[in-house]
Amino acid sequence: MTGLLEPRAIGRGFTRRDGPAKVTGTAPYAYEHPAEAPLYCYPIQAAIARGRCVRISAVEAESLDGVRELITPFTAERLADTDDAELAVLQDCEIPFRGRVIGLVLAETSETARHAAELVDVQYETDPFDTRLRADDPDLYQPDKVNPSFPTDTSEGDFDTAFSGAAVAVDQTYRTSMYHNNPLEPHTTTALWENGMLTLWDSTQSVHSVRSTVAKVFGLPAERVRVICPYLGGGFGSKGMPHANVVLAALAARTVPGRPVKLALTRQQMFSLAGYRTPTIQRVRLGADRDGRLESIGMDVVEQTSRIKEFAEQTAAPARMMYAARNRSTSHRLARLDVPVPSWMRAPGECPGMFGPEVAMDELAEALGVDPVDLRVRNEPERDPESGRPFSSRHLVECLRTGAERFGWDQRDPRPGVRRDGPWLVGSGVAASVYPAKRMPGSSAVVRYEKGRYAVEIGAADLGTGAWTILPQIAADALDVPADSVDVRIGDTAFPEATVAGGSTGTASWGSAVVAAARAFRDKYGADPGDGDEAQAETPENPDEKDYATYGFGAQFAEVRVDADTGEGRVSRLHGTFAVGRIVNPVTARSQLLGGMTMGLSMALHENSVLDPRFGHVVNHDLAEYHIATNADVEDLRADWLDETDPHLNPMGSKGIGEIGIVGTAAAVANAVHHATGVRVRDLPITLDKLL
Numbered sequence: 001m002t003g004l005l006e007p008r009a010i011g012r013g014f015t016r017r018d019g020p021a022k023v024t025g026t027a028p029y030a031y032e033h034p035a036e037a038p039l040y041c042y043p044i045q046a047a048i049a050r051g052r053c054v055r056i057s058a059v060e061a062e063s064l065d066g067v068r069e070l071i072t073p074f075t076a077e078r079l080a081d082t083d084d085a086e087l088a089v090l091q092d093c094e095i096p097f098r099g100r101v102i103g104l105v106l107a108e109t110s111e112t113a114r115h116a117a118e119l120v121d122v123q124y125e126t127d128p129f130d131t132r133l134r135a136d137d138p139d140l141y142q143p144d145k146v147n148p149s150f151p152t153d154t155s156e157g158d159f160d161t162a163f164s165g166a167a168v169a170v171d172q173t174y175r176t177s178m179y180h181n182n183p184l185e186p187h188t189t190t191a192l193w194e195n196g197m198l199t200l201w202d203s204t205q206s207v208h209s210v211r212s213t214v215a216k217v218f219g220l221p222a223e224r225v226r227v228i229c230p231y232l233g234g235g236f237g238s239k240g241m242p243h244a245n246v247v248l249a250a251l252a253a254r255t256v257p258g259r260p261v262k263l264a265l266t267r268q269q270m271f272s273l274a275g276y277r278t279p280t281i282q283r284v285r286l287g288a289d290r291d292g293r294l295e296s297i298g299m300d301v302v303e304q305t306s307r308i309k310e311f312a313e314q315t316a317a318p319a320r321m322m323y324a325a326r327n328r329s330t331s332h333r334l335a336r337l338d339v340p341v342p343s344w345m346r347a348p349g350e351c352p353g354m355f356g357p358e359v360a361m362d363e364l365a366e367a368l369g370v371d372p373v374d375l376r377v378r379n380e381p382e383r384d385p386e387s388g389r390p391f392s393s394r395h396l397v398e399c400l401r402t403g404a405e406r407f408g409w410d411q412r413d414p415r416p417g418v419r420r421d422g423p424w425l426v427g428s429g430v431a432a433s434v435y436p437a438k439r440m441p442g443s444s445a446v447v448r449y450e451k452g453r454y455a456v457e458i459g460a461a462d463l464g465t466g467a468w469t470i471l472p473q474i475a476a477d478a479l480d481v482p483a484d485s486v487d488v489r490i491g492d493t494a495f496p497e498a499t500v501a502g503g504s505t506g507t508a509s510w511g512s513a514v515v516a517a518a519r520a521f522r523d524k525y526g527a528d529p530g531d532g533d534e535a536q537a538e539t540p541e542n543p544d545e546k547d548y549a550t551y552g553f554g555a556q557f558a559e560v561r562v563d564a565d566t567g568e569g570r571v572s573r574l575h576g577t578f579a580v581g582r583i584v585n586p587v588t589a590r591s592q593l594l595g596g597m598t599m600g601l602s603m604a605l606h607e608n609s610v611l612d613p614r615f616g617h618v619v620n621h622d623l624a625e626y627h628i629a630t631n632a633d634v635e636d637l638r639a640d641w642l643d644e645t646d647p648h649l650n651p652m653g654s655k656g657i658g659e660i661g662i663v664g665t666a667a668a669v670a671n672a673v674h675h676a677t678g679v680r681v682r683d684l685p686i687t688l689d690k691l692l
């Protein structure tokens with residue numbers, strides 16, 4: 001039990017406190033931090049996929065007016081810690097992937113820096129390289145664990161025997177593409193090295209992890225690094241852990257003490273320096289009896305990492321806990337390629353990992369002649385199939401049933417390819433969503449009484465998700481005061497430690513610390529505190545975490561229209577119904593769920609980073625060619641939720657909602673496309689060439 005708060009401010013749709021500043025362009029982003037006489041950085045990137053640079057000639061570049069410095073592997077400061085090869089930039093001449101930073105220009109204007117960078121002549125020695133992900137690559141290996149610390153392989157019962165004896169079976173291979181996080185605000189930093197202190201205004205989902213990482217890399221005590229980020233223009237995980245750009249900005253600042261420097265990755269540079277979602281190849285095997293009860297679930301995933309740093313996406317994780325089946329087997333294998341370092345992108349693991357299985361469920365339903373909603377209901381487990389623990393709450397069946405009713409699923413004719421509306425073939429599909437509901441230890445908050453108001457301080461991040469708005473709601477209920485009497489201060493390492501805005505754990509983790517601090521404050525000072533009274537507390541342990549499996553669930557229903565002549569597709573309706581604990585703020589929550597669903601729709605129809613194996617770079621590395629969904633792709637987009645009370649999670653009763661919206665969406669769309677056209681697309685995106 002976590003001592004659920006009585007919801008008064010919680011549950012109300014306060015509009016975003018940061019909204020006016022953001023929409024009027026007055027919320028200062030990292031790059032815009034006012035700085036006196038800044039210098040500007042421009043990274044020089046390797047133009048080969050593997051090898052080394054042997055000479056860097058910069059006579060012409062250095063003679064340009066306004067060029068202050070060219071930092072190369074030959075001149076750069078030696079970093080104190082180079083364990084993380086992604087961050088160990090300009091330390092040697094080796095090139096492990098195309099786009100690796102091999103130089104940095106510092107100049108009086110950003111235009112001069114960029115111009116000079118283009119004038120630098122680099123000579124290379126090239127080595128053979130490989131950037132192609134293949135399921136039959138003989139060098140595939142088994143990583144020690146998958147993100148963040150799950151076993152790579154699992155096995156229960158006797159999968160092989162059960163699957164080979166299955167009355168009805170699906171055995172198919174599904175593919176998801178390489179995807180790039182494209183927050184509107186790129187990865188940017190303003191850095192100042194002054195009086196032995198490094199200050200970074202950095203666009204990040206975690207000021208404290210930037211501080212600890214940068215301090216380690218430069219061998220500085222953490223107290224000599226301050227990181228500030230009150231506002232972000234999106235992140236989606238690419239700003240969840242620091243990348244090379246922040247190290248470059250700090251390196252540059254240390255060459256010009258007392259002068260601020262600014263570095264903004266260009267959109268194109270983000271395609272090799274800011275992480276991405278690995279492409280996956282997923283073999284999914286489902287075996288069922290004639291009544292549609294799953295006896296065996298198998299999922300074997302092949303994905304890629306870079307040669308210099310391992311990131312193993314936990315793609316098979318949801319197949320371990322989603323449906324009841326006594327025999328199950330999952331595995332992850334990695335290819336170590338000459339490619340940039342993959343990383344977090346909204347719902348790593350669950351997002352790609354629910355594509356194959358949820359399309360396979362649709363294929364199984366068709367093979368059985370069972371409705372796809374019913375098939376999922378028939379396979380609802382009583383306990384978590386993986387851990388054997390009860391779920392703290394699991395309302396997937398209710399999401400499916402309620403969602404089906406709201407969508408109008410009952411009228412559905414199961415036959416594929418038979419509905420026509422003018423030029424359009426029309427169909428509908430369903431898929432389930434899931435995301436873990438966790439909180440992280442290690443956040444701390446201060447509550448202080450100042451001039452008749454309450455101030456809450458915590459180093460949390462609001463990447464557009466609503467933290468500015470919901471933390472005061474949580475504090476208000478814990479203090480039993482109106483939300484508008486609470487001010488919040490976030491996004492600065494000057495405030496108490498906060499864990500990353502990632503894994504959909506922010507609200508649960510920070511909110512729990514805020515509640516603990518508010519309760520400590522009330523215990524100490526009662527209802528009538530004096531000016532300057534304050535209390536601080538950490539996110540407490542949650543003993544229930546060991547006894548329960550904790551997840552949010554959802555069901556997404558898509559209706560698509562595919563032009564019978566051209567194959568062009570539109571999602572005419574996309575409806576999600578979720579069971580994600582208590583909703584702290586319906587305005588910000590709906591926006592999170594719709595945002596996730598939109599990104600899932602985008603993954604279904606468009607997103608695809610096309611890597612040219614001859615040169616090793618993503619050729620469509622900008623928003624002109626890396627297509628994302630727009631309003632024209634979808635007409636009726638809705639997210640709603642069930643009332644769910646879960647006392648085992650945290651005092652708010654909330655589950656994380658930043659990521660679940662993207663999970664299952666692409667499968668729902670692919671299943672609807674099959675229902676419309678009769679064509680089963682198993683490799684994303686669903687482009688028109690696959691339908692004709």
Ligand code: MOS
Nearest residue numbers: 237345346502503
């Ligand atoms: Mo999210 S990919 O955990 O920032």
